[in-house]
Amino acid sequence: MTGSSADLHIHTSYSDGLYPPAETVRMAKDVNLKAMAITDHDTVAGLKEGKLAGRKLGIEVISGVELSCELDGNEIHMLGYFAPGNETELEERLEWYQAKREERVFEIIDRLNQAGIILNIAEVRRFSTGKSIGRLHVAKALMAQGTARSVHEVFSRFLGPDGVAYVPKAKLSIQEAVEFIHEHQGVGVLAHPGMYRIENAAERTLEYLDGIEVWYPEHSPSFEDHLYALALKNRLMPTGGSDYHGVGRNEIGCVRIPYSIVTRLLEVAVGV
Ligand SMILES: [Zn+2]
Numbered sequence: 001m002t003g004s005s006a007d008l009h010i011h012t013s014y015s016d017g018l019y020p021p022a023e024t025v026r027m028a029k030d031v032n033l034k035a036m037a038i039t040d041h042d043t044v045a046g047l048k049e050g051k052l053a054g055r056k057l058g059i060e061v062i063s064g065v066e067l068s069c070e071l072d073g074n075e076i077h078m079l080g081y082f083a084p085g086n087e088t089e090l091e092e093r094l095e096w097y098q099a100k101r102e103e104r105v106f107e108i109i110d111r112l113n114q115a116g117i118i119l120n121i122a123e124v125r126r127f128s129t130g131k132s133i134g135r136l137h138v139a140k141a142l143m144a145q146g147t148a149r150s151v152h153e154v155f156s157r158f159l160g161p162d163g164v165a166y167v168p169k170a171k172l173s174i175q176e177a178v179e180f181i182h183e184h185q186g187v188g189v190l191a192h193p194g195m196y197r198i199e200n201a202a203e204r205t206l207e208y209l210d211g212i213e214v215w216y217p218e219h220s221p222s223f224e225d226h227l228y229a230l231a232l233k234n235r236l237m238p239t240g241g242s243d244y245h246g247v248g249r250n251e252i253g254c255v256r257i258p259y260s261i262v263t264r265l266l267e268v269a270v271g272v
Pocket residue numbers: 066077191192
């Protein structure tokens with residue numbers, strides 16, 4: 001499928017992606033996508049730049065976000081896709097959430113300092129090109145100062161549940177996330193149901209969802225079949241995307257869905 005397909009799950013440097021929005025949009029255009037969604041973690045601050053680039057290059061950039069939520073103590077991600085035009089209001093509403101993330105980083109730094117590891121907020125900020133700041137930026141700072149050699153080591157020794165500087169995330173419930181998305185003319189889609197520690201994430205959250213991310217690089221074909229049937233049976237929209245971050249793993253456009261799904265998604269978002 002070329003020229004009439006979409007990748008609805010893409011990150012930029014405004015969250016934990018490697019490339020700025022304009023660069024990311026250009027790459028999507030280069031692999032001949034008709035539409036793409038920017039779905040940064042807990043921020044829509046990259047949309048403006050992305051949409052501008054999209055208009056110049058002739059590729060449709062859908063407003064999206066990936067919200068971190070919690071289900072029974074496990075992290076679950078909800079994708080929101082929005083009707084165009086309300087990015088500014090959306091961003092304002094998401095800022096309280098970013099403030100919470102920053103608070104968490106300060107707390108992590110406090111705990112690291114207490115454990116004898118000297119790190120300050122400026123060192124962490126150096127690794128954040130966008131607006132949001134989180135644990136990955138702390139990890140990069142620790143690696144840069146030679147305290148740890150890999151992200152894995154950082155999480156097992158410091159930031160993970162068994163680490164000395166573990167601070168649980170302040171998270172939304174699935175219900176709160178979907179309410180937030182609906183309040184802003186959006187549709188709520190459960191991201192990558194196959195990627196959680198919790199089993200049957202889709203089955204357990206069906207009542208709140210507008211859609212399920214069926215097509216995803218790490219989903220097996222049989223799991224995708226299962227999710228697709230589940231979506232149809234419950235009148236939910238099936239979506240898909242690469243979860244592109246720009247590093248190592250999935251390439252942009254490696255998952256493509258028909259453009260007709262995008263049309264439907266936006267119709268539902270504006271209440272057609
Ligand atoms: Zn995710």
